[in-house]
Amino acid sequence: MTMTVELPALERTDAMASQASPARLRRYARPALGLLLPVGLALFWELWVGLGYSTGRLVPPPTKIFATVMELAKSGELSRHITATVTRVAAGFGLGVAAGTVLGAISGYWGLARQLLDPTVQALRAIPSIAWVPLFILWLGIFETSKIALIAVGVFFPVYLGVMGAILSVDRKIVEVGRTFRLSGPAMIRRILLPAVLPAYVVALRVGLGLGWMFVVAAEFMGASEGLGYLLIDGQQLGKPAQIVAAIVIFAILGKTTDWLIEIATAPMLRWQDAFGRQSGAA
């Protein structure tokens, strides 16, 4: 008993003593370690093509990709495509989040609504969302509306499930604390339910956003004249692999950035959650 308690404690003091500068170094070293493989591969390929061992026609070297990006940027093409895609994702994400939040909250909060609504939603969820594409095109036309609808459908389900699950799993004991302080219905929602649900909601938003980026590609495959998905199709049809890889890289950057924005925006509200992690993470 004493041994198991003491050992980690001793290790911890050791780690703390030697923490001053190595800790900072480690903080930067760890992400750098993760960069080693992709950067190494890129450099290798650049050299390999540069030395003439490969033409790099199907797998263009990094400099060629970069040149393609710059070329697209200079002509103003790039910002037009990015704007188109980001607008679609934003609209679809907004709609999906709004619908998912409202319906998820209703089914989570109100048992009768859950019994009425949830089986249908679960059944619809089982349909692969891409399967809606032909129907959406028939209903909403080939232009923006059907694309946004597809993205919204993709975003809707994780948000709906996240909100409903989070409300259902709110600790009854905490709700009882609200009752003993005689909170009214709205006060109970504002002071107990919303903060309790927030961590799961943020996760649901992030999953939803990821799906939004996934579905915008599918949406732009179904006949678009602009957008990053169009760049992919265009690159395939005209045999421009550098353009395809460039679009993929931009997708990656945009996806990561928007996810990070959600994280940053919600971090102040979730500070209470990682208090423990920070404390023990120091050792």
Added chain:
Amino acid sequence: MLALDRVGKTYPNGVHALERFSAEIRPGEIVAIIGGSGCGKSTLLRAIAGLDRASTGTVTLDDIAITAPHAKIGIIFQEPRLLPWLSVADNIGFGLTDLPADARREKVARALARVGLADKAKAWPRELSGGQAQRVAIARALVPQPQVLLLDEPFSALDAFTRRDLQDHLLDLWNDTRPTLVLVTHDVDEAVVLADRVLVMRPRPGRLFEVIRINLTRPRDRSSPLFENFKRHVLTSLDRSLDRNVPDADPKTMAGEAMWW
């Protein structure tokens, strides 16, 4: 005066948890309710708190029937039940939203100092030890100055040292405003240390078995022979309460009449 008049509870699943429990508890009195598991003591406390409604009988506080949580009744649970997203100070001030901000801040600061956690005002509940968290829960319940404070096995999850420490601390806090304390416990020592009266309950269905008055001045010496005597008395009563052949000690409670002590 907190009056329980023939309070009974049958749950929807048919479990008969509590039967015709009557007691009158004076303002400022400390009453411990003790009994084996399944004797309905938590059911009784939840009925007094207004969290669950009694199936029969009434709970009244100064002639006001309690059917829902009431401003003058505070409750402390077995777990601290702090809101993890609020700082310690905000948890304590949770029930003070009617007050202007500066008055609230001042009350919270005083309460924090009173429970010895002034340096933890900005800490998150996760960063507290079990004993500290329960102190915060006590402060949160006491800050609105309830007339009656209910405690549902408040220290049973704590280690023996912390438990004693908090028992003494509770008495100390009680002395500030002298609210009525109704404490549910399964710890004989705790009942005898804290209570003016110990109500022994017996199970299936839960009902009052015996009332033991603890005639000891405070602070009570846990090692004195008198203290030991009272403990033995309560223990014997508990043993007898589980013996089906022993009738309930007080026939008047069986008659279903409110009792005056």
